[in-house]
Amino acid sequence: MTERLVSMLRASDLRVTRQRQLVWEVLQQSHEHLDAEAVHTCAKARDPNISLATVYRTLATLKEVGLVEEHRLGEEHAHFEIVPQTPHYHFTCQACGCIIEFDAPQVMQAVRELSKREDLLIQHVHLFLNGLCSQCQHQQEG
Amino acid sequence: MTERLVSMLRASDLRVTRQRQLVWEVLQQSHEHLDAEAVHTCAKARDPNISLATVYRTLATLKEVGLVEEHRLGEEHAHFEIVPQTPHYHFTCQACGCIIEFDAPQVMQAVRELSKREDLLIQHVHLFLNGLCSQCQHQQEG
DNA sequence: TAGCAAATGAGAATCATTTGCAAAAAGGAG
DNA sequence: CTCCTTTTTGCAAATGATTCTCATTTGCTA
Ligand SMILES: [Mn+2]
Ligand SMILES: [Mn+2]
Ligand SMILES: [Zn+2]
Ligand SMILES: [Zn+2]
Numbered sequence A, B: 001m002t003e004r005l006v007s008m009l010r011a012s013d014l015r016v017t018r019q020r021q022l023v024w025e026v027l028q029q030s031h032e033h034l035d036a037e038a039v040h041t042c043a044k045a046r047d048p049n050i051s052l053a054t055v056y057r058t059l060a061t062l063k064e065v066g067l068v069e070e071h072r073l074g075e076e077h078a079h080f081e082i083v084p085q086t087p088h089y090h091f092t093c094q095a096c097g098c099i100i101e102f103d104a105p106q107v108m109q110a111v112r113e114l115s116k117r118e119d120l121l122i123q124h125v126h127l128f129l130n131g132l133c134s135q136c137q138h139q140q141e142g
Numbered sequence C: 001t002a003g004c005a006a007a008t009g010a011g012a013a014t015c016a017t018t019t020g021c022a023a024a025a026a027g028g029a030g
Numbered sequence D: 001c002t003c004c005t006t007t008t009t010g011c012a013a014a015t016g017a018t019t020c021t022c023a024t025t026t027g028c029t030a
Helices: A002-011 A020-030 A037-046 A052-064 A106-119 B002-013 B016-031 B036-047 B052-064 B106-118
Strands: A068-073 A079-082 A089-093 A099-102 A121-132 B070-072 B077-082 B089-093 B097-104 B121-131
Touching: A002 A020, A002 A037, A002 B016, A020 A037, A020 A052, A020 B036, A052 A068, A099 B052, A106 B052, A106 B097, A121 B002, A121 B077, A121 B106, B002 B016, B016 B036, B016 B052, B036 B052, B036 B077, B052 B070, B070 B121, B106 B121
Parallel strands: A089 A121, B089 B121
Antiparallel strands: A068 A079, A089 A099, A121 B121, B070 B077, B089 B097
16 A cells, blocks of 8 residues: 555655655545545644645645546535546535546547547546436425 | 527526626637636727626626536636537647547446436536647657 | 755745625616 | 616625745655
């Protein structure tokens, strides 16, 4: 787990700092989609001195080395998660805010076709849906 | 063209103001993906008094009535375009910033399957790719 | 262990977007 | 067309998210 972090940092000539390990562990332990504030809050529980600026810097660094991805889930701020083994996409409910992750192989296939047709080098694929989840659809206005 | 705007506004009991028409026309005339600043700049050419706040408010209103959609194209700010006749998705080049629009029916099909399987009501579908366009891939570092 | 470059903390700065409020304008009734 | 009510606007200040500056600390290598 922290192996992966250390080797990726070393490979990019980046230093293995306490703060980077901490942010990494926070992301590993919470399998949710945390925003920067939430990462900062969790991190402070173990290192009260870690600054929000460092959290932002670290998230950017981890994104650059390919360990973390950033999602825009319809809010004004970003959410982060560790790059998953198998890629997946996101749905969020406009009413309750719940997030549903899903995969759909057709998407990558469509992307591959486009990439070939237009000679594009694709680095990231974000598919984001929103609407109403099952529960929120079927409940009357109170 | 402005018919559509007027009828949608009327249908929602919203007033047809000069500013709303202006923002609408700006979006119609530029078939690009403008951000709020750009809309404001274009609008000011015809009404120097229109304020940025009104542009933001108007974009939000047009989005609510379903005339405009908002895209996150990897930058910190949002871009806007008139809801297109046929839905399409976006690729942006990390190097030159160019935007390529494309469609891929497989995507909506995958979305429909998910929607059925999970009983979701899908309101918006955003597929966003980034990477390097053909030109930027094949040019050496200068 | 010493030395240097990279990383951090704290706070200010910047950028994007929203809000409060008084003044202006839209739409309906007469 | 005029009056009235309510919505919308402009402006400026406020907020929220993220980045930057710079003095200080720390990781890494010799
Ligand atoms: Mn959030
Ligand atoms: Mn832009
Ligand atoms: Zn819900
Ligand atoms: Zn390019």
